[in-house]
Amino acid sequence: MFTSFFIGTAGSGKSTLTKAYSEWLTRNEFNVVLVNLDPGVRRLPYSPDVDIRDYVNLEEVMDKYDLGPNGGLIASIDMMAGFVDDFKEEIEELKPTYVLVDTPGQLELFAFRSTGPLVTTAIGSEESCLVFLMDPLLSRSPSGFVSVLLLSASVQYRFxxxxxxxLSKADTLKEEEIDKITEWISEPQKLLNAIDQEASGLRREISINLGEVFTSFGLFNEILPVSSLTFEGVDNLYAVLERIYTDREGLI
Ligand SMILES: Nc1nc2c(ncn2[C@@H]2O[C@H](COP(=O)(O)OP(=O)(O)O)[C@@H](O)[C@H]2O)c(=O)[nH]1
Ligand SMILES: [Mg+2]
Structure with a gap:
């Protein structure tokens, strides 16, 4: 069982990529289970096989504890922890080869509360991987891209x-923008040079020091431009995930 958790800021394209990747896997005759972990989502682009909303209902939580939407979501996510064993059982009964987990809309609710790591540990397998979606709009400018890398590093540190x-929604970026961003990853000095031109003072100093931090997180290894609309890069995503799963199996 190979588990991928799709994680990223609200609107970064997690649910849509979960759907696109499952379609790609199904087309290639793999056995896939789709898991929705967002208790507050009203409409999903796919129909989940396992759904947190069967266990925790946001509207009911809001009514029961007299909470607004934000408080209700936080409470719902915290409650999720109580159902991880049932959840795991439901997934395992379906005997999937691939499990795709769509995480809650707001990254911070999942990543920065205790539930996130608890759930990834409980329902993940030895072969688990996080797929972090980088927002294309923010990734276009050097300083915006540094912010995105910081967030990615923070998630990596947490999990x-x-x-x-x-690099999500690649179809919304021009080819030269994709080339520039991939170049920033393969040749970090170019990112630092671009920051040198864009930022000044403390922000510039900090960005340059962050270069070392990102290197130690392995963030300058690879970025995958993927579009759920055109399916560009979805085969690459599969190849990279396979490489990670195979490498891990080799370690066990
Ligand atoms: N053009 C384009 N739009 C996308 C893509 N992926 C998602 N979107 C759109 O971005 C919005 C947010 O996507 P969603 O998957 O709900 O984001 P989530 O909050 O991270 O789950 C929706 O309107 C999607 O249709 C993509 O690859 N290309
Ligand atoms: Mg979503």
Whole structure:
């Protein structure tokens, strides 16, 4: 069982990529289970096989504890922890080869509360990987891209699992923008040079020091431009995930 957790800021394209990747896997005759972990989502682009909303209902939580939407979401996510065993059982009964987990809309609710790491540990397998979606709009400018890398590093630090960085909605970027961003990853000095031109003072100093931090996180290894609309890069995503899963199996 190979588990991928799709994680990223609100609107970065997690649910849509979960759907696109499952379609790609199904087309290639793999056995896939789709898991929705967002208790507050009203409409999903796919129909989940396992759904947190069957266990925790946001509207009911809001009514029961007299909470607004934000408080209700936080409470719902915290409650999720109580159902991880049932959840795991439901997934395992379906005997999937691939498990795709769509995480809650707001990254911070999942990543920065205790539930996130608890759930990835409980329902993940030895072969688990995080797929971190980078917002294309923010990734276009050098300083915006540094912010995105910081967020990715923060998630990696929090979960301590193998992590792939995906440049999401690649179809919304011009080819030269994709080339520039991939170049920033393969040749970090170019990112630092671009920051040198864009930022000044303390922000510039900090960005340059961050270069070393990103290197130690392995963030300058690879970024995968992927579009759920055109399916560009989805085969690459599969190849990179396979490489990670195979490498891990080799370690066991
Ligand atoms: N053009 C384009 N739009 C996308 C892509 N992926 C997602 N979107 C759109 O971005 C919005 C947010 O996507 P969603 O998957 O709900 O984001 P989530 O909050 O991270 O789950 C929706 O309107 C999607 O249709 C993509 O690859 N290309
Ligand atoms: Mg979503």
């Amino acid at each position: 301590n699992l193998p992590q792939i960085n995906v």
